Amino acid sequence: MSAITPTTLPNVTDIEAAASRIHGVAVRTPLITAPVLDERLGARVFLKAETLQRTGSFKFRGAYNKISSIAPEKRAAGVVAFSSGNHAQGVAAAARLMGMPAVIVMPRDAPTAKRERTKALGAEVVLYDRTGEDRAAIARKIMDERGATLVPPYDDPLIIAGQGTIGREIVEDLTRLDITPDIVVIGASGGGLAAGTSLGVKARFPETALYTVEPEGFDDTLRSFKSGKRESNPNLSGSICDALMSATPGELTFPITRTLIGKGLTASDVEVGRAVRFAFEELKLVVEPGGAIGLAALLAGKLDVKGKTVVAILSGGNVDASLFAQLIAA
CATH class of the missing domain: 3.40.50.1100 (Rossmann fold)
Structure with a gap:
């Protein structure tokens, strides 16, 4: 670390x-x-x-501040985030406002309303097992494959x-x-x-x-x-x-x-x-x-x-x- x-x-x-x-x-x-x-x-x-x-x-505040700060030349590759729901929706909404694609890694046990709203905001949702899989590792793999920018839930x-x-x-x-x-x-x-x-x-x-x-x-x-x-x-x-x-x-x-x-x-x-x-x-x-x-x-x-x-x-x-x-x- x-x-x-x-x-x-x-x-x-x-x-x-x-x-x-x-x-x-x-x-x-x-x-x-x-x-x-x-x-x-x-x-x-x-x-x-x-x-x-x-x-x-409140999550929209941080998400928009982060995503709107991404350099223009990096925006086409989009963003990736991991979240149980509120950060997911904040990232999805901010990315849509900036015209950028978003992929959100969400636990399978996240509330249905949060998953569906994230999709409705235009994000691609990738589900994982909260107790058996590493969400950060999944997000990193997507970053490597797509060149996307990570939007962390808090540590940024x-x-x-x-x-x-x-x-x-x-x-x-x-x-x-x-x-x-x-x-x-x-x-x-x-x-x-x-x-x-x-x-x-x-x-x-x-x-x-x-x-x-x-x-x-x-x-x-x-x-x-x-x-x-x-x-x-x-x-x-x-x-x-x-x-x-x-x-x-x-x-x-x-x-x-x-x-x-x-x-x-x-x-x-x-x-x-x-x-x-x-x-x-x-x-x-x-x-x-x-x-x-x-x-x-x-x-x-x-x-x-x-x-x-x-x-x-x-x-x-x-x-x-x-x-x-x-x-x-x-």
């Missing part, structure tokens, strides 16, 4: 460049509030609604910077309200969202406490914070949070999250399901399990937030109708 030097890591200047690049293409999603949530938690809570983002998740400076525009927008919106957040909670898998958002938030609010949130049993980031090195999950599936199933924190993302965040939480599938139901009933939003995990941690009382100003990111809304129906009816 190659060594990481400070020059390989993105910074606030890269986020500013990404913001300019995605302006007018990505949606500037709102920070929403709900009196019922504030009353329940005894806090002032803001939710960054990336469920309303293009393709239904342009991807991280694109996701960092979320933190930038949070900062701008709260600054206009003359509000400083006490706490920001961010769902974590490979760490692209957490790394980018922490860069954007800490640039303006260095005293704000940040926390990652992961599914119980898939807390590689939390364990990595504790050990100081990148830990791995023993299992690659087994949670309803399909969007949060990366095996280990990223080589680029972890140095950022370890420095700027360093604290983590977990939420069970039951707690996540309750958050999905709460978002539907009280906020009138469709949020996928992985996208609701930050809200789940707050609703489950994993943090003492009474009297504080808190931000949670609703990172995606791409959920199979059958699972969604089960969760909201539970």
Whole structure:
């Protein structure tokens, strides 16, 4: 594994460049509030609604920032990515906007809705067995055969910077309200969202406490914070949070999250399901399990937030109708 030097890591200047690049293409999603949530938690809570983002998740930001930066002479060969669904759709949509072909390597157990939407966006989908095959190796083979450019799900400076525009927008919106957040909670898998958002938030609010949130049993980031090195999950599936199933924190993302965040939480599938139901009933939003995990941690009382100003990111809304129906009816 190659060594990481400070020059390989993105910074606030890269986020500013990404913001300019995605302006007018990505949606500037709102920070929403709900009196019922504030009353329940005894806090002032803001939710960054990336469920309303293009393709239904934050992933479009990083994908477009990366793909639009590819040199013109390399665009005809297209792009290749591996993803359980949200990054797949973000890459497919960004590639289509740039007039480039896209191949997406997806696990066979990815939600049907995510697979079908990826195909509908014009991408070629190659399925693999999450527990028995190496998605990165499959993607590399396609790259070698076609000369395509890899668009990683999180471990890339342009991807991280694109996701960092979320933190930038949070900062701008709260600054206009003359509000400083006490706490920001961010769902974590490979760490692209957490790394980018922490860069954007800490640039303006260095005293704000940040926390990652992961599914119980898939807390590689939390364990990595504790050990100081990148830990791995023993299992690659087994949670309803399909969007949060990366095996280990990223080589680029972890140095950022370890420095700027360093604290983590977990939420069970039951707690996540309750958050999905709460978002539907009280906020009138469709949020996928992985996208609701930050809200789940707050609703489950994993943090003492009474009297504080808190931000949670609703990172995606791409959920199979059958699972969604089960969760909201539970």
